[in-house]
Amino acid sequence: MTISRRTLLGTGAALGQLTACGSNTGRDGGSSGGSGPKLSQWYHQYGEPGAEQAVKRYAAAYKKADVGVQWRPGNYDEQTAAALLTDSGPDVFEVNGPTLDQIQRGQVVDLTGLFEGVKDDFNPVILAPKTYDGKIWAIPQVVDMHLLYYRKSLLADAGVKPPKSLDELVDAAKALTTKKVKGLFLGNDGGAGALAITPLYAAGLSSVTEDGEVGFDDPAAARTLGKLRQLYADKSLLLGAPSDWSDPSAFTQGLTAMQWCGLWALPAVKKALGDDFGVLALPADGADGKPSLPVGSYAAAVSARGGHRKEAKDFVKWLWIDRTDYQEDFALSYGFHIPARLSLAKKADKLKEGPAADAVRYSTEYGYAEPLLWTPASRTAYQDALSRIIKSGANPESELKSVVRKVRAELDRVKKKP
Amino acid sequence: MRRVLGTQNRTLWFWVFVGPFALGLIVFTYVPLAWSVYLSFFDAHNTVSPTDFIGFDNYTSMLRNDAFTDSLVTFAVFSAFIVPTTFVLSLALALMVNRTRRGQAFLRSVFFLPAACSYVVAALIWKLSIFNGVRFGLANTVLGWFGADQTAWLSTTDPPWYWLVIVTVRLWLQAGFYMILFLAGLQRISPTLYEAAAVDGARPGWQVLRHITLPQLRATSIAVALLLVINAFQAFDEFYNLLSNSSGYPPYARPPLVYLYYTALGREQNLGLGSAGAVLLALIIAVVTVGQARWFGLGRKED
Numbered sequence: 055m056t057i058s059r060r061t062l063l064g065t066g067a068a069l070g071q072l073t074a075c076g077s078n079t080g081r082d083g084g085s086s087g088g089s090g091p092k093l094s095q096w097y098h099q100y101g102e103p104g105a106e107q108a109v110k111r112y113a114a115a116y117k118k119a120d121v122g123v124q125w126r127p128g129n130y131d132e133q134t135a136a137a138l139l140t141d142s143g144p145d146v147f148e149v150n151g152p153t154l155d156q157i158q159r160g161q162v163v164d165l166t167g168l169f170e171g172v173k174d175d176f177n178p179v180i181l182a183p184k185t186y187d188g189k190i191w192a193i194p195q196v197v198d199m200h201l202l203y204y205r206k207s208l209l210a211d212a213g214v215k216p217p218k219s220l221d222e223l224v225d226a227a228k229a230l231t232t233k234k235v236k237g238l239f240l241g242n243d244g245g246a247g248a249l250a251i252t253p254l255y256a257a258g259l260s261s262v263t264e265d266g267e268v269g270f271d272d273p274a275a276a277r278t279l280g281k282l283r284q285l286y287a288d289k290s291l292l293l294g295a296p297s298d299w300s301d302p303s304a305f306t307q308g309l310t311a312m313q314w315c316g317l318w319a320l321p322a323v324k325k326a327l328g329d330d331f332g333v334l335a336l337p338a339d340g341a342d343g344k345p346s347l348p349v350g351s352y353a354a355a356v357s358a359r360g361g362h363r364k365e366a367k368d369f370v371k372w373l374w375i376d377r378t379d380y381q382e383d384f385a386l387s388y389g390f391h392i393p394a395r396l397s398l399a400k401k402a403d404k405l406k407e408g409p410a411a412d413a414v415r416y417s418t419e420y421g422y423a424e425p426l427l428w429t430p431a432s433r434t435a436y437q438d439a440l441s442r443i444i445k446s447g448a449n450p451e452s453e454l455k456s457v458v459r460k461v462r463a464e465l466d467r468v469k470k471k472p
Numbered sequence: 473m474r475r476v477l478g479t480q481n482r483t484l485w486f487w488v489f490v491g492p493f494a495l496g497l498i499v500f501t502y503v504p505l506a507w508s509v510y511l512s513f514f515d516a517h518n519t520v521s522p523t524d525f526i527g528f529d530n531y532t533s534m535l536r537n538d539a540f541t542d543s544l545v546t547f548a549v550f551s552a553f554i555v556p557t558t559f560v561l562s563l564a565l566a567l568m569v570n571r572t573r574r575g576q577a578f579l580r581s582v583f584f585l586p587a588a589c590s591y592v593v594a595a596l597i598w599k600l601s602i603f604n605g606v607r608f609g610l611a612n613t614v615l616g617w618f619g620a621d622q623t624a625w626l627s628t629t630d631p632p633w634y635w636l637v638i639v640t641v642r643l644w645l646q647a648g649f650y651m652i653l654f655l656a657g658l659q660r661i662s663p664t665l666y667e668a669a670a671v672d673g674a675r676p677g678w679q680v681l682r683h684i685t686l687p688q689l690r691a692t693s694i695a696v697a698l699l700l701v702i703n704a705f706q707a708f709d710e711f712y713n714l715l716s717n718s719s720g721y722p723p724y725a726r727p728p729l730v731y732l733y734y735t736a737l738g739r740e741q742n743l744g745l746g747s748a749g750a751v752l753l754a755l756i757i758a759v760v761t762v763g764q765a766r767w768f769g770l771g772r773k774e775d
Contacts, residue, residue: 133743139520155741159518233621234607240604242627247719293624294605298717307607430739438723439537444720445629 058260080376090119091362093369096137096147098130098352099303102318102389106214106406112373119365121146134164138162138357139405145360146370148352149192154468157186163356164362166190168371175371175395179417180351183426192353193374196384196391197399199317199349199417200248202334203302206325208311215373218331219341220256220281227290230311237293239310241299244286246441248299248314249336250348250433253278255422256335258342261436262427266465271458278339279443302326317413318389333409335420351394392417427465435460507569508747516744520612530748539723541727543731544756551704555638558700559693562647566654567681580655585646591645591709598641598715599626626714634715646703646766650696657692661685694768701764705757708733728753 056308058288097109106125113121122143126133131150137143138161154164166189169176173190177197204216212230217223229235232360241248257278260269285291295304302319305311306326313469314336315323323331335345335425354374356366373380376397386404392414405414439457442448507520512530514522535538569579585766586594602610605624612622625633665684674680686693708729715722732753736746 126513131739132737135518135739136737153518153739153741155518161518240718241719242624243719243722244627246722247717250719292601293627294609294622296600296604296606300718301621304606366645374493431742434720434734434740437720441722441724443628 080374080465083402089117091365092120092122092393093145093362093366093367094122094124096130096144097125098148098150099125099127099338100389105384105388108384108388112377112384114374116369117318118154118372119362121369121370136153141359141361143357145362145366146354146356148195149355150190150350150352152184152353152355154186154429157191157426158468161358162191163358163367164189164191165193165356165367165370168193168367168375172375172395175397176268176401177349177351177392177394177396179349179421179423180394182351183423184353186426192355193355193370194351195381197349197351197394197417199413199421200252200314201317201413201416202312202314202336202348203226203305203319203323203328204312204332204334206303206332207330208334213310216334217337219337220253220278223337224284224290225286227285227312231288231290235308237290238285239292239295239299239304239313240282240285241314242293242295243441244291244293244444245282245314246437246444249282249430250437250440251335251424252280252346252422253339254349255346255348256337256343256394257339258344260422260425261432262461262465264424266312266427266469268461268465270454274340274342276454278343279440279450279454281339282440282444283447287447294385297459305331310410318391320390320410320413330410331409333412333416335416345416345420346422347416347420349417349423429464429468431464431466432457432461478661482559484529490544508750511744512747512751514744516742516747518741518743520743522744525680530745531752532548533750534745534752539726539731540728542723542753543726546725546727547705547707549635550725551701553635553703554642555700557639557643558647558650559696561643562696563654563689563693565647566652567685568574570649570655570658580652583651586644587649590644591641592713594641594645595710595713598637598710603637629724632724637714638710638725641714642707645710648721650700651690653692653696654689657689658685661688694765697768698761698764702761703759706752 088449093107095113095230097106100106106123109125110123113123134144134147134149135156138149149162156162169190173181176194180194180197181190184190184194193292208230209216209226212226214226214229215222217226217339225240254261254270257274259272259275263269292304292310295309297303299314300312300319302315302323305313306323307313307431320333335347338346354370356363356370361367378395381393381395382398382402385391385398386402390404390410392405393402399405399414404410436457439448439453443450443453492684511520511522512526513525515524515529517527525709565583569576572579576768603625604612605622605627606612607616607622609622609625611625612620615623623633628634653660661684665688666680669680669684670676674683706729707727711725711727711730712721712733715725716730721734728749732746734740735749736743
C-alpha cells in the first residue's frame, strides 16, 4: 500500500486533534465566554441530573473571566492530586479536602482573606478541616453527611424498634435478616470504608484528638469494632450488591432493611418508599458513647500552579461567597445537601420537615468532621485493619495496636513540616 | 539533494525510521524510569521535584511494610493459580483445535475472541452480572436452583471465593492467546516424526503426546511460561476493577501494582515511597525472569 502525501497530512492533522483532546484542561469548550483571562474549573461527577448544567450556567454568568467547566468522571481525588503537580491542572477545583500534605506542599492558595465578614456564617464543624495554621484553604460549598436509613414497615413486621445502641443495631440486623432480605447494608466491604472512623466517635473516642494525639488508643475502640465483626459473623450484612453503599438502590429495591448511605440519597429514597423510612445516626456504644455521623464538605480551592491566581480567587469569592442564590440552588435543587452557609440552611424549606429535618438536627447534635491530621496513610492503615477485623475475624486489640503505631508515625511526620 | 535522498545515505534513513521510536522510548520510558529511581531517595510527598534527601529510608520502610510484603504473597498465590491453569487449558485447546478436521478456523476464532476483550469490561461483567453477591447474580441464581444460599463472591474471605472470580476472568481472557502460540508450535512439528513413531509402535494418545509432542513444544512452552509469569506480575486491571470501591481497596488480594498505585498515585501521593517499591518490584521481576530462564535452559544450545 502506498501512502499519498495528502493521506499522510490528513492523518497528521487527525492525530494533532486527538492530542489536543488529550491535553484538554477545561480552558477550551464549555466556557463562559466572559471577557478577561481563561480559567479552568473542575468538578467531580455528581450523579444528580441537572447539576452539571447548573454549574456551567453559574460559570457562564461570570463576566470578569472566561471560565471553562470540566465535569470529571472517574477517580477524581487521584486526578486532581496528579494535576496539582503540573502547570496544566485546573485554576479552580472542587476538593474533598484539601489534604494536609497538599497544604504543606503549597499546592493550594490561602483563601482566608475572602472570608472577611462572612466567616461566622459558615458551619464551623466543616470549616475546621479546611483550616490549618490559622488560615482557610478552601471554601465549603455544601455540607454532606452519612446516616442510617431504615424501612419502617420491615422493622414493624419483625417487631424491632429503631436501635438506640450498637448492641440493639446488631440484634435488629439479625432479626431483620431473612432468606431474601438482609438486615443491614454497610457497603460491599462490610463497613470498613463507609463507616470508617464513625464507630470510634460512637464509642466516645476520636481518630485524632484536638491536641494532635491518637484518639483511639483505648480498650473501648476494640470493643466497638468487635461488634461490627459480630454483624458480619451473624450473616446480617448484605454483601456483593451491584452498587455500593453510596447508592440507595439496595435499600429501595428491598435487598436490605437498613442501609448506611448519604443525605444525597434522601430524594431518591423518598420517591421510592414514600414515608416508609426513617433516618438515624450510628447508635452509641458504651457508657461514654454517643450517636455519631460524619459531616464533610466538598469545597472550592485555588491551585497554586495556575497562571491566574488572583482572578481565580476573585471567581471563587464571587461564586461561593457572594452569590448565595447559586449556593442555595446548587445545594437543594438537584441532589440533597445542606447549604454550607448557616443563614441559607436556616431558611431552606426542604430541610424543615420529616427525615430531612431529623438529618439536619443530627448533623448539629452528633456530627463530627474528619480531622485534617487524619492523613490518607493513617486512613488506609486503619481501614485495612478494620477490614481484617470484620471479615477475617482478626483480633481487634492487636490490629488497633499496630494502627496506633502507624498513626503516631504519621502524626510525627506531618508535625515536623513547616 | 540527490545524495541526501539517495538510497546510499543509510545513516540518514536509519535515524528517520528509528529516531522517532528511540525518542519515544527515551522520553516515555527511560527518563521516567531514571526519575523514579531519583525520587526513591527523597521524601517526595505530593511533589516530583523533592528537596529532602533521605537515602535508603524509603527502601527500608517499604521492605518492612506488611502491606508491600503481603502484596508479594498475593502475587505468588495468584501466579500459583493462574500460570499452571492457563498453561494446561491453552495447551489442551490447541491440541483439540489442531486435531479437529472440521471448523478449525471457527473454533480458533471462538477461543481467541476473548483476547480481544478489554480486561476492564470483562472484570465488570464478572463483578456485576455473573458473580454479584445478590440473589439475581448468574452464579447465585444457578446455585439457588439447588437450594444453596446466596454467596458474596468478592466480599467473602473465608472461604476466599474472590480467587475464583479473579482467576476465571483472566483464564477466559488469555487462554485463547496462548492457544494460538501453542498452535503455531504444534504446526511446526514435522508429521514424519509421528509417522516414524507409529512405525515404531507408539500408541497414539498419551504416549505420543508425552514422548513426541511435548518435547517438540519445549521452546514454545518455555516462552509461554515466562510470559505468563511476567503477565501475572503486571496484574492490575482486573484486580482493581473487581475489588476496589469508592472507599479504597480491601487488604486482601492486593497485588504489588495495585498497592504501589495507591501509595504513589492515590490520595496518599507518596511518590518517593511508591518509586522505591517500583524499583524493588522491577528488581524482583528481573531476578525471577532470569532465574526462570536459566532454569529452563533458555538460549542454551540444543545437544
